[in-house]
Amino acid sequence: MRQGFYSGGWTYTLLVAPILILIVIFFYIPVGLAFFWSFFLERPFGGGSDFVGFQNYARVLSDPEFWSAMRRTLVFMVLAPGLAIGISLILALAADRGLRLSSAARNIIIWPKAVAGASIGVVFVFIFDPFLGVFAPLNEAFPGVWNPRTDGNDAFATILVAQIWNGIPFNFIILLSGLQAIPDTLTKAAAMDGAGPWRRIRDIQLPLLTPQLFLTFVLEFVGTIVEAFGLIDTMTQGGPGGATTLLIYKIYVDGFKAYDLSGAATQTALLILFVGIMVLLQFRLEKHVKYER
Amino acid sequence: MSCITEAKKNPMEAEEKVMKSTLYAAGLAAAAFAASAAHSAEIEFWYGNTGAVEEAIQAQCAAFNAAQSEHVVSCVGQGGYEPAMQKAIAAYRSSQHPVLIQFFDAGTLDLMLSGAVRSVQDLMSDVDWDDYVVGARSFYETSTGELFSQPYNGSTLIFYANMDMLGDVGVSEIPQTYEDVVTVARKLKDNGHECPVLQRVHPWFSLEQFSARHGEAIASNNNGYGGLDAEFTFNTGLVATHLQNIQSWRDEGLFRLPTDVAGGKNAFVTGECAMVENSTAHYAAAFPAHGDAIAIGLPPIYDGYQRHNTLIGGGSIWAMQGHDDADYDAARAFLNFVRQNDQQIEFAGRTGYMPVTNSALAALLASDKSDQLEYATAAVGVGSLNQPGDENSRGIRLGFYVQFRDVYTEEVTKALNGEQDMQVALDNAAKRGDELLRRFEKTYQGVSLP
The missing domain is CATH 3.40.190.10 (Periplasmic binding protein-like II)
Structure with missing residues (x-):
């Protein structure tokens, strides 16, 4: 039997139609065009496009720059979500235990969520400035130890820290709410049976938190691939020497600054495929997530 | 089982979608506005500069519109050289491009080959194009020496x-x-x-x-x-x-x-x-x-x-294809206007760019303005652009x-x-x-x- 508030299917269709139309116009058509252009050599102002089959793919896939951007994206994709979720988890567990000041911390930790990615970038450039920032004293003691303007690893680290800092508030909210939804009775019963705090975390809280952990992982994985753009653009512009050129930034530079529409389209198609595969893999992982309590 | 994740994800997605659709709606409104503007009698000139230079460009447009009543040029800032180029590409592909547009030096070859622009020398054959200083002229001319765009805000x-x-x-x-x-x-x-x-x-x-x-x-x-x-x-x-x-x-x-x-x-x-x-x-x-x-x-x-x-840096003004004669008349009038010596000197004084024609530089040096701070770089800069050129100092066309x-x-x-x-x-x-x-x-x- 049909459940629901409205009797006919048309009402649903009408209600959903505006958003569907917008998604088609602004998502599916551009994505479709990207796949289409990836088989052509396309001139920026139009007027001529040569069908070249898989040549664009062959070129991109044999380009060492593409692979190093891909490698950096992968490293970033593992480190940023891992640390952002790990740190949020520790904070959430601490806040959940009702330690001293935890109610104030719950409030304060969420504030960074209100700061836009590009603004974070601007602030962090200043914080990590080799001459004026927090590590400037270190540079005075050991000249040249810290300089994200010239050292690729330092620059990568600053982007990473900014991304993690940006990700913590949201993950913290989700994980804390997940922890608070775990019935008190379970932890109390475990405590009565003699389980210490670590044991309770490992055997009760973490297993019951898997839905929230899974959610944050899915969102963080996909988010780090695309959201790092604002940070890179404001902090390093992909440099120094390409050390922070993640794939998403390379696509932007190729397409919008260099008018290489075919190259950018091809890499976009590859990025979409890559994200798709990652999400599929994650949903295979979902089989191990326990939603029942 | 998975319906719980769905339920948890949905509010977030919905929020995101509402935000996106608001943005899209705003974008549509802007596009509709641009379309209606393009069909009115006035012509548009798109430029990329911001800050003091943008103010100088707007002042120049106002001066042009005040100086004559036949044409109206509406000058539209695009927030940067690169956004201007991106928007021009999108506008040209949907036939909503302006008559005149300022582009920066590095986009020269893409434009020349695009078929989207017509050379200013073809647009106005009666102008003394050789008056433009060496480095400015050679950068924007074709292999056969035809000037393709009119040098505007020049630096070096x-x-x-x-x-x-x-x-x-x-x-x-x-x-x-x-x-x-x-x-x-x-x-x-x-x-x-x-x-x-x-x-x-x-x-x-x-x-x-x-x-x-x-x-x-x-x-x-x-x-x-x-x-x-x-x-x-x-x-x-x-x-x-x-x-x-x-x-x-x-x-x-x-x-x-x-x-x-x-x-x-x-x-x-x-x-x-x-x-x-x-x-x-x-x-x-x-x-x-x-x-x-x-x-x-x-x-x-x-x-x-x-x-x-x-070589000259900065930008030049290009005339785009596909407009009618009345539009190009207005474009000619505007290009002639900004080329006038006093306009170039005024513009250079407000922006720190240099005069780009020899007669404008001569007029500046002969005037009492030449020792003012605003014009300090003009003589040296134009002097550098005017050194003898050869085949390898014309510009970059790659x-x-x-x-x-x-x-x-x-x-x-x-x-x-x-x-x-x-x-x-x-x-x-x-x-x-x-x-x-x-x-x-x-x-x-x-x-x-x-």
Whole structure:
């Protein structure tokens, strides 16, 4: 039997139609065009496009720059979500235990969520400035130890820290709410049976938190691939020497600054495929997530 | 089972979608507005500059509209050279492009081949185009010498020195050659100066302007003016020697990169560095900081080389295809208006750009304005642009050049950071650049270079 508030299917269709139309116009058509252009050599102002089959793919896939951007994206994709979720988890567990000041911390930790990615970038450039920032004293003691303007690893680290800092508030909210939804009775019963705090975390809280952990992982994985753009653009512009050129930034530079529409389209198609595969893999992982309590 | 995740994800997605759709709606409204504007009687001129330059452009438009009643030009800022180009591409593809548009130097070849623009010389055959200064004219002309766009806001490379600092080591003249620069830099260093010379890595400084004024090519076919089958050659020429020199001068503590100093690109303004090659536009920041201590001169060359013109930077105005005669009449009137001597002088005074015609410069030098601060760079800058030109100092006409600039910066930066040998870096940059040129050539197969 049909459940629901409205009797006919048309009402649903009408209600959903505006958003569907917008998604088609602004998502599916551009994505479709990207796949289409990836088989052509396309001139920026139009007027001529040569069908070249898989040549664009062959070129991109044999380009060492593409692979190093891909490698950096992968490293970033593992480190940023891992640390952002790990740190949020520790904070959430601490806040959940009702330690001293935890109610104030719950409030304060969420504030960074209100700061836009590009603004974070601007602030962090200043914080990590080799001459004026927090590590400037270190540079005075050991000249040249810290300089994200010239050292690729330092620059990568600053982007990473900014991304993690940006990700913590949201993950913290989700994980804390997940922890608070775990019935008190379970932890109390475990405590009565003699389980210490670590044991309770490992055997009760973490297993019951898997839905929230899974959610944050899915969102963080996909988010780090695309959201790092604002940070890179404001902090390093992909440099120094390409050390922070993640794939998403390379696509932007190729397409919008260099008018290489075919190259950018091809890499976009590859990025979409890559994200798709990652999400599929994650949903295979979902089989191990326990939603029942 | 999975319905719980759905339920948890949905509010978030919905929020995101609402936000997106709001943005899209705003975008649609903007597009509709642009469409209606394009159909009215006035013509549009799109430009990229912001800040003081934008104010000067708006003032110029207002002056044009006030000076005559036949035409109306509406000047629309696009928030940057690159957004202007991106929007022009999108607008042209949907036939909503303006009649006039300002583009920046690096997009020249893409535009010439696009079929989306018509040459200003074709649009206005009765103008004395030879009045434009050498470096400005050659940059925007075709291989056959037809001027394609009208130079508008022109800058070029000049040399700055802080004479207070140079005076401390007994130097009273701004150095003219690299040999002299290095001699002065050694004196400064021996005197305990941390940053005698600030050197930018970006190819506009270390490759393009350097090669042009030495009369050296960076690519075959006279930097691509002779055809799309050009190949990069800078990796074996004087540029290779120069970059290796820069590297050893940096090791010696004579040259510093922006990344080595607290002030970064502005380390000359902040008073850390004593000398720098920079755009004429830099003067607007340098003078307030150091006043009369600043001396400017032609950018240094190596001993034994004949000096050629430097290249023009900034932007020029292009006329786009596909409009009717009335629109082009308005465009002609506007282009003629901004070319007038007093308009150029007024614009230069407000922006720090230079006059781009010889008659405007002569008018400026003859007027009582010539010794005003706002015009301090005009004589030196135009002087540099007006040095004798040759086939290799005309400009750069190479495909995917913006991408190549990134490639060059990346490879050379790696070498300067000690990650690879400088010669390897230049060879890599040339090789990767050639791949870009070949792909560009293929993209524009069957199109001949005007």
